[in-house]
């Protein structure tokens with residue numbers, strides 16, 4: 001399965017403008033997808049620049065490789081998790097890094113054509129793994145997890161008001177026969193949600209199961225500080241989120257790493273112990289009207305960019321060519 005190599009990714013020009021500061025810099029793309037941001041970064045940066053990109057999905061890796069093939073040895077694309085990017089970059093002597101981009105979530109192309117159950121509009125097996133060889137599938141979670149855990153997934157990741165009722169219905173339905181396909185899940189949701197809210201409920205349920213299957217928020221929380229560690233002083237990290245939970249994790253982590261206390265106001269003393277390691281380059285940047293009308297999926301995108309403080313510790317990790 002090969003994806004299109006001409007799609008324009010969300011906020012492409014803004015990402016490039018904010019990230020590419022060094023002509024011959026080292027850039028990482030942790031969610032290379034169809035390679036749109038990666039190609040734009042390589043296009044804008046100088047002939048001495050390099051880019052390492054990873055994606056969990058093998059068909060995205062194949063497509064991104066085709067997309068950046070014209071840049072020759074300047075670009076390397078691997079199948080992998082962005083949580084492993086610091087290790088992968090260190091192994092290849094690509095640290096410290098000048099710019100990193102994470103464009104979170106899933107591409108519309110994967111939703112449409114992966115056959116892995118991301119869309120409630122199609123009849124497909126309930127898989128939903130970005131890497132189709134690793135971890136629990138959606139049907140494993142739906143058929144094996146406790147009612148309490150399912151309620152939590154639907155409530156926390158989907159912000160779904162009917163979470164408890166839906167979880168009860170899943171557990172009762174699976175006693176008769178396990179849920180195997182997106183249509184099984186769709187039918188169940190349709191029976192419970194009020195008619196006027198069926199599509200919204202379906203979207204929330206599918207999104208929450210996908211987030212749980214891929215541990216999307218846990219990985220983001222874990223990876224952001226480690227990605228900051230491999231930036232060179234003044235190097236930048238750009239994160240594009242597509243829903244409020246991802247954006248909340250990104251915003252809170254960035255605030256904490258920029259020295260702000262992010263403890264709940266009710267705590268009498270600070271427990272988060274913020275240390276100033278970066279500065280905010282920009283608050284939330286959203287696509288303009290033209291971009292949203294050309295690509296309606298862009299409407300929920302939010303970009304945040306930070307830069308590592310010049311005096312931060314650990315600056316100047318060794319690269320093949322010496323200390324940067």
Ligand SMILES: C[S@@+](CC[C@H](N)C(=O)[O-])C[C@H]1O[C@@H](n2cnc3c(N)ncnc32)[C@H](O)[C@@H]1O
Pocket residue numbers: 009030031032033034035036037038054055056057060080081082083103104105106107110130219
């Ligand atoms: C919105 S798309 C990225 C599109 C990309 N920026 C482009 O220009 O085509 C998100 C991609 O992130 C990948 N992905 C999601 N979680 C990941 C993770 N933890 N590590 C690596 N890739 C991940 C998905 O497989 C998907 O291809």
